[in-house]
Amino acid sequence: MKLLVVEDSAELRGSLVRSLTAAGYIVEQADNGEDAAHLGSTGEYDAIILDLGLPVIDGLTVMTGWREEGVATPILVLTARGSWREKVQGLRSGADDYLTKPFRTEELLARIEALIRRSKGHAATVVRIGDLEIDLSQRVLSRHGAEIRLTAHEFRTLAYLGLNKGRVV
Ligand code: CA
Numbered sequence: 526m527k528l529l530v531v532e533d534s535a536e537l538r539g540s541l542v543r544s545l546t547a548a549g550y551i552v553e554q555a556d557n558g559e560d561a562a563h564l565g566s567t568g569e570y571d572a573i574i575l576d577l578g579l580p581v582i583d584g585l586t587v588m589t590g591w592r593e594e595g596v597a598t599p600i601l602v603l604t605a606r607g608s609w610r611e612k613v614q615g616l617r618s619g620a621d622d623y624l625t626k627p628f629r630t631e632e633l634l635a636r637i638e639a640l641i642r643r644s645k646g647h648a649a650t651v652v653r654i655g656d657l658e659i660d661l662s663q664r665v666l667s668r669h670g671a672e673i674r675l676t677a678h679e680f681r682t683l684a685y686l687g688l689n690k691g692r693v694v
Contacts, residue, residue, distance in 0.1 A: 558582025
């Protein structure tokens, strides 16, 4: 699964990229609104993490542009603490979810998983393929109730295929 991370703070961006890569995602990044606008319009992502306060072009403008172009990728916006206006504006401009800084990596991962799952048309957290059961929230693969151990990357790959069941990936 491929994500776009847009954040101008090098420290936060680096930490996001590390956590998401460790969780098995392929991550591309941008540190300003102009590059982000270009990448989001031309690249294929399963989700976008977008900071709103960005140099060159602000995040709200970038996101509004994507939605006007018909980019339907799920977007999670990162907002400043206590800024309810940013959250409301973000959601009204096409964001699917938001997270207030500072946040826990675990919460970000859980929200991204939920966004991707819903965008692929799965409300439930368990995907079944034949006798295999992929529990996306517990990250457990089982067959007839017996757990099959996988690496993070293997699980992510399988989950991606499961979410795209019936489609060519
Ligand atoms: Ca910022």
